[in-house]
Amino acid sequence: MKTRIAHFTTLHPPFDSRIFMKECVSLAKEGYEVFLVVPHTESLDKQGVHVVALPTTTSRLKKLFITAWQGFFAILKLNVSVVHMHDPELIRFAPLFWLLGKKVVFDSHEHVSKQIESKPLGPMFVRKTAGLIYKWIEKFYMLFCARVISVTPEIARALSKNKSAVVRNYPILSLPQIQLSNQQGAITQFIYCGGLTEIRGIYECIEAIAEVDNASLTLVGAWDFEAYRQKCMSSKGWAKVNEVGHVPAADVYGYYAQSHVGLAILYPEKNYLESLPIKAFEYLACGLPVIMSNFPYWEKTFVEGCSFVTPSNPNEMVAAMKRMQSESLRLEMGRKGNVWVKENCSWENEASTLVQLYKEITK
Numbered sequence: 001m002k003t004r005i006a007h008f009t010t011l012h013p014p015f016d017s018r019i020f021m022k023e024c025v026s027l028a029k030e031g032y033e034v035f036l037v038v039p040h041t042e043s044l045d046k047q048g049v050h051v052v053a054l055p056t057t058t059s060r061l062k063k064l065f066i067t068a069w070q071g072f073f074a075i076l077k078l079n080v081s082v083v084h085m086h087d088p089e090l091i092r093f094a095p096l097f098w099l100l101g102k103k104v105v106f107d108s109h110e111h112v113s114k115q116i117e118s119k120p121l122g123p124m125f126v127r128k129t130a131g132l133i134y135k136w137i138e139k140f141y142m143l144f145c146a147r148v149i150s151v152t153p154e155i156a157r158a159l160s161k162n163k164s165a166v167v168r169n170y171p172i173l174s175l176p177q178i179q180l181s182n183q184q185g186a187i188t189q190f191i192y193c194g195g196l197t198e199i200r201g202i203y204e205c206i207e208a209i210a211e212v213d214n215a216s217l218t219l220v221g222a223w224d225f226e227a228y229r230q231k232c233m234s235s236k237g238w239a240k241v242n243e244v245g246h247v248p249a250a251d252v253y254g255y256y257a258q259s260h261v262g263l264a265i266l267y268p269e270k271n272y273l274e275s276l277p278i279k280a281f282e283y284l285a286c287g288l289p290v291i292m293s294n295f296p297y298w299e300k301t302f303v304e305g306c307s308f309v310t311p312s313n314p315n316e317m318v319a320a321m322k323r324m325q326s327e328s329l330r331l332e333m334g335r336k337g338n339v340w341v342k343e344n345c346s347w348e349n350e351a352s353t354l355v356q357l358y359k360e361i362t363k
Helices: 017-029 061-076 090-098 112-119 125-144 153-159 200-207 226-233 236-240 251-256 278-285 296-301 314-323 325-346 347-362
Strands: 003-006 034-037 044-046 048-056 081-085 103-108 147-150 165-167 188-193 214-218 242-243 261-266 290-293 306-309
Touching: 003 061, 003 314, 017 048, 017 251, 017 347, 034 061, 048 061, 061 090, 081 090, 090 103, 090 125, 112 125, 125 153, 125 200, 125 325, 147 153, 147 347, 153 165, 165 347, 188 200, 188 251, 188 278, 200 214, 200 226, 200 236, 200 314, 214 236, 214 251, 226 325, 236 242, 236 251, 251 278, 278 290, 278 325, 290 314, 306 314, 306 325
Parallel strands: 003 034, 003 081, 034 048, 081 103, 103 147, 147 165, 188 214, 188 261, 214 242, 261 290, 290 306
Antiparallel strands: 044 048
8 A cells, every 4th residue: 555645834825846756756757646636626636746735825824823734634644654855834743743642743844944034024132033933933833843854964964863865856858848048149148047036136137137138037936025116127238138027937947048148146144155056057958058146155155157146246147147248159058057957956866865765654
């Protein structure tokens, strides 16, 4: 009889890259009966995963107080052995699932306590206090978890010394959608993919592209705030922007293949300083060189295919973009970065870590 497991999220889209495409599908291939409990328009089976639909809503409060409880009761009906939760708001259910005899896995995609400090929640002392309170609440609920997963060793160690495991968010290199950019064309096409927020340096990228002749910028992702979008639209570089909007995770590779250079110029917020931006790995997997923030952790990690700039220095950003207008440089950096990713940064290797973790907690 197959071991039944449920992945649970109310904040992520139903076919999220990490949750569905990587973790759920990989576990289903290993013979587990996998349920994904998530807000969606309909329940369905896809790639061996049973998607259990919860009511959809755009209200964060409804997700917190209504949808989360709907998901909790939906999971009880599934008779699963393991519950794998992906949102910090859901960790409060860990004691209840534990009391019901289920193994609980908490998957922390971010360093949440540090992330809170970067939120627009008022003065810094308020944010620091809120982050500290969350950290201790998180520590308490982790007592009821069998394992705590995160995406970097640094976050994993901060979360738990004896229950943590690292499952990095590397790209699925076997995806048929992954194609190498041919790096040809008279217009140098830069691309940013991800959340379109202030601390991800979108405005700075748009300002910089205005100073680069024969260049364009493609933005793939959703805006968090319309006011910030309006600010970006007021930039003189907006005329060179191709605004795509949100696209399914598997479809972003088509945009990478049509581009020349990837961008990941994030602000030096605490939550980002020791992160591993999945989009940078995806750019490199498609043969794109990357212009990134010059965080020491990133400079140490991304050893091939990347150029580093100070996010607050527009001259550095413009100069780096102009250097990338050399086709021969792009081809050389893209090739080296692509080889490095293939040899060191594949989801296929990380999947084995996840599967071994499940074998340990279900034996």
